[in-house]
Amino acid sequence: xxxxxxxxxxxxxxxxxxxxxxxxxxxxxxxxxxxxxxxxxxxxxxxxxxxxxxxxxxxxxxxxxxxxxxxxxxxxxxxxxxxxxxxxxxxxxxxxxxxxxxxxxxxxxxxxxxxxxxxxxxxxxxxxxxxxxxxxxxxxxxxxxxxxxxxxxxxxxxxxxxxxxxxxxxxxxxxxxxxxxxxxxxxxxxxxxxxxxxxxxxxxxxxxxxxxxxxxxxxxxxxxxxxxxxxxxxxxxxxxxxxxxxxxxxxxxxxxxxxxxxxxxxxxxxxxxxxxxxxxxxxxxxxxxxxxxxxxxxxxxxxxxxxxxx
Numbered sequence: 001x002x003x004x005x006x007x008x009x010x011x012x013x014x015x016x017x018x019x020x021x022x023x024x025x026x027x028x029x030x031x032x033x034x035x036x037x038x039x040x041x042x043x044x045x046x047x048x049x050x051x052x053x054x055x056x057x058x059x060x061x062x063x064x065x066x067x068x069x070x071x072x073x074x075x076x077x078x079x080x081x082x083x084x085x086x087x088x089x090x091x092x093x094x095x096x097x098x099x100x101x102x103x104x105x106x107x108x109x110x111x112x113x114x115x116x117x118x119x120x121x122x123x124x125x126x127x128x129x130x131x132x133x134x135x136x137x138x139x140x141x142x143x144x145x146x147x148x149x150x151x152x153x154x155x156x157x158x159x160x161x162x163x164x165x166x167x168x169x170x171x172x173x174x175x176x177x178x179x180x181x182x183x184x185x186x187x188x189x190x191x192x193x194x195x196x197x198x199x200x201x202x203x204x205x206x207x208x209x210x211x212x213x214x215x216x217x218x219x220x221x222x223x224x225x226x227x228x229x230x231x232x233x234x235x236x237x238x239x240x241x242x243x244x245x246x247x248x249x250x251x252x253x254x255x256x257x258x259x260x261x262x263x264x265x266x267x268x269x270x271x272x273x274x275x276x277x278x279x280x281x282x283x284x285x286x287x288x289x290x291x292x293x294x295x296x297x298x299x300x301x302x303x304x305x306x307x308x309x310x
Contacts, residue, residue: 011272011284013037015254015291017265026266028288038062038285040292044069053289063289074104074293076286089183089293098226102301103184104294110179110225111281179280181251183294185221220268221294222250223287225280251276252287254295266295 012031018024028038036056043050051065066075066086075086092103225248255269270291272284 009274011274011277013270013272013288015266015268015270015295017267026292028270031269038288040065040289051292053285053292055285062283062285065289065293074297076106076289076293089290089297092182098182100184102298103182104297105180105182105226106290107178107180108282108286109176111176111279176281180226181223181290182226183221183223183290185298186253220256221254221298223252223290223294224248224250225276249273249276251280252291254291266299268295 014029014031016027016029018027024042026040027036028040029035030037038053039056040051040053043052047069049067049069051067052061053063053065054060055062061079064077064079066077067073074089076089077086087106087108089104089106092099092105098105227248251273253271255271257267257269258265259267270288272287277284277287
């Protein structure tokens with residue numbers, strides 16, 4: 001990771017557990033800086049485990065993550081949401097073409113259209129979470145509409161202007177609508193293998209096999225919008241794109257850097273595609289909250305599976 005070419009279009013944040021393990025706090029820093037931008041802390045309610053994602057400078061709760069003490073669900077709420085409204089992280093059904101082991105999905109309002117995973121497991125909570133009652137409107141917000149009584153002159157003028165214009169189409173396209181996202185693990189080598197002809201010691205090879213053999217579901221992951229493939233490279237033909245579907249560009253990628261044999265802690269790098277984030281129009285703190293919730297799901301996946309099977 002250290003010798004990775006710097007990409008100015010990626011916003012990079014360090015995700016690190018607090019030195020005080022007992023407080024279960026996770027801090028988010030901008031890479032190369034010591035100031036905490038957001039942090040997550042845990043509280044116990046009567047029936048839920050509630051985690052606050054807090055903007056450190058203003059001590060403002062941006063999002064809350066809700067999980068039951070018994071059973072299984074993951075719901076993300078903003079303090080401004082009406083009662084009973086939340087954004088749910090839902091399992092991907094095995095019959096879905098987007099299914100991978102430990103993958104989840106969520107739907108939220110964005111400025112970008114997307115396809116939806118049609119499955120019986122999509123709950124009403126997920127559908128409700130995409131409604132216009134949400135108070136995290138993607139930017140720019142919809143333009144206000146002024147209603148005035150019509151006159152014969154205005155009706156005649158309107159009929160002459162009824163043909164659609166590119167500007168009108170663009171305004172309609174920018175209205176917030178539900179976009180579905182895939183949250184899935186991805187495996188990468190934690191230690192690069194030897195180059196051809198390179199001599200390595202037995203201990204080095206054993207350590208590399210041990211670290212690279214770690215389960216991928218406990219480490220790195222990506223969050224990407226569904227139904228929005230990456231743009232084709234210049235000169236590429238449509239025939240190739242029809243044979244080999246293009247992979248969507250990840251909105252967020254988490255690279256796990258947690259030392260081996262370390263329990264109840266995390267160290268890693270979050271990368272967010274700035275251009276993709278601007279298109280979607282949702283605040284960065286939301287994606288940070290989603291990443292924190294999904295990372296914790298991956299770390300405690302066995303417990304979630306046991307809760308589902310009960």
